[in-house]
Amino acid sequence: MSVESVVQLSWSRPISAPPRVDRVSLFVLGKGTVASSLLTQLGDNKGRFVERDGLSLEVAGLCDRQNGLFVASPGGVELEQWRNHLGTAPVADPRERRPFLDGLTRLGSRAAVLVDCTAADGMEKVYEQALLRGIHVVTANKKPFSGSLPSFRRLATTARRCRRALRYETTVGASLPVVETLKDLVRTGDRVDLIEGSFSGTLGFLSNELLAGVPFSRALNVARERGYLEPRPQDDLSGVDVARKAVILAREIGLNLGLEDVALTPFVPRELLAVDSTDAFFEAVPAYDAEIARTVKRAQLEGKVLRYLARIDPVNRRIDVGPVAVDVHHPAARLRGAGSFVAFTTERYPEPLVVQGAGAGGALTAAGVLADILAIARKI
Numbered sequence: 001m002s003v004e005s006v007v008q009l010s011w012s013r014p015i016s017a018p019p020r021v022d023r024v025s026l027f028v029l030g031k032g033t034v035a036s037s038l039l040t041q042l043g044d045n046k047g048r049f050v051e052r053d054g055l056s057l058e059v060a061g062l063c064d065r066q067n068g069l070f071v072a073s074p075g076g077v078e079l080e081q082w083r084n085h086l087g088t089a090p091v092a093d094p095r096e097r098r099p100f101l102d103g104l105t106r107l108g109s110r111a112a113v114l115v116d117c118t119a120a121d122g123m124e125k126v127y128e129q130a131l132l133r134g135i136h137v138v139t140a141n142k143k144p145f146s147g148s149l150p151s152f153r154r155l156a157t158t159a160r161r162c163r164r165a166l167r168y169e170t171t172v173g174a175s176l177p178v179v180e181t182l183k184d185l186v187r188t189g190d191r192v193d194l195i196e197g198s199f200s201g202t203l204g205f206l207s208n209e210l211l212a213g214v215p216f217s218r219a220l221n222v223a224r225e226r227g228y229l230e231p232r233p234q235d236d237l238s239g240v241d242v243a244r245k246a247v248i249l250a251r252e253i254g255l256n257l258g259l260e261d262v263a264l265t266p267f268v269p270r271e272l273l274a275v276d277s278t279d280a281f282f283e284a285v286p287a288y289d290a291e292i293a294r295t296v297k298r299a300q301l302e303g304k305v306l307r308y309l310a311r312i313d314p315v316n317r318r319i320d321v322g323p324v325a326v327d328v329h330h331p332a333a334r335l336r337g338a339g340s341f342v343a344f345t346t347e348r349y350p351e352p353l354v355v356q357g358a359g360a361g362g363a364l365t366a367a368g369v370l371a372d373i374l375a376i377a378r379k380i
């Protein structure tokens, strides 16, 4: 038999069994900017996941602060109608997720993933309940990784012991590959000497608008419309959100530091941050437009650009977060829009390894969450 006919035979042979499709069941917490983009991306890419990856990513359940929805039948929640279904679902106690997690484990999928798209407090307990049931966790919520050090440690240990994934790439730099890059540097034995950068897409965007002469209150409203702001915008403007990211990275390199160790200077005057409710806060902002514009102008007159930077110095076990007037040639000065960057100076990278790109936004962050889910699904 000639080579040609062998090739011909193998090509013409009918494919008897359809390719295997593995069901991966998700339970999504939140229905805001990130969660709603994620649900759209899951719906839009459904066919592609099946054809390309042999994966059926199904949303078995959803919940917000009030309602909870669980669909045990194959296919899960109808993604085109999730808002209606969730809106009419029974009221759920947001602190009680166990029935949903138990439901997820009973589905018999190849893998189950809890996906946290909230900024809720105390979620580390929910993650632990999930991990102990064999459920993987993907999250955009920074709080469990930057809060109490013992809780963070316990969480990491539980994930390891249960052999389940705990992925939180989007907690720093939205979908930019920051956390996994740092983990790889550490895993491969590199020594990290310094981490610095502009960690907030939101504050980068506001700085750029201010430099262009846009009043702060107007820029803040645009940031809100574009989905850049934290659920509690004071977390962005106080710098606490950046401090959380810095603590997450510091802990990755073995520094036992917490938020209380961060030398933090806010982005806006402290009196403004004393306004607690979000509505009252937005009402109070215009009164600070002139003062904030003057600070930006002062830096400009000195030929500098005002940026909000973070610096993690492992040698001195120090984290600094705050506004810095940088030279026009500084990498942060060149950022546009919601651009962010993180620079790792290490033994192997004396010229820093830089991760740069847009660092905020619903669609980008959702894509990062989805990439984390796919990374888990591909390993099953």
Ligand SMILES: NC(=O)C1=CN([C@@H]2O[C@H](COP(=O)(O)OP(=O)(O)OC[C@H]3O[C@@H](n4cnc5c(N)ncnc54)[C@H](OP(=O)(O)O)[C@@H]3O)[C@@H](O)[C@H]2O)C=CC1
Pocket: 029, 030, 031, 032, 033, 034, 035, 063, 064, 065, 066, 094, 095, 117, 118, 119, 120, 140, 141, 142, 170, 171, 173, 174, 227, 228, 229, 230, 231, 359, 360, 361, 362, 365
């Ligand atoms: N937006 C961005 O660019 C980025 C965001 N992130 C992170 O993603 C997370 C979500 O951000 P974003 O979508 O912008 O925020 P949103 O404010 O738009 O959405 C937050 C959602 O969380 C829900 N929620 C709050 N508490 C609970 C709870 N206990 N149980 C269930 N649901 C709850 C809210 O419910 P309800 O609708 O009932 O109020 C809301 O739907 C945050 O942790 C943020 O830091 C990370 C990177 C970038």
Ligand SMILES: N[C@@H](CC=O)C(=O)O
Pocket: 171, 173, 174, 199, 200, 201, 202, 203, 228, 229, 230, 236, 241, 242, 359, 360, 361
């Ligand atoms: N508000 C945040 C969004 C992501 O974490 C930021 O840009 O820092």
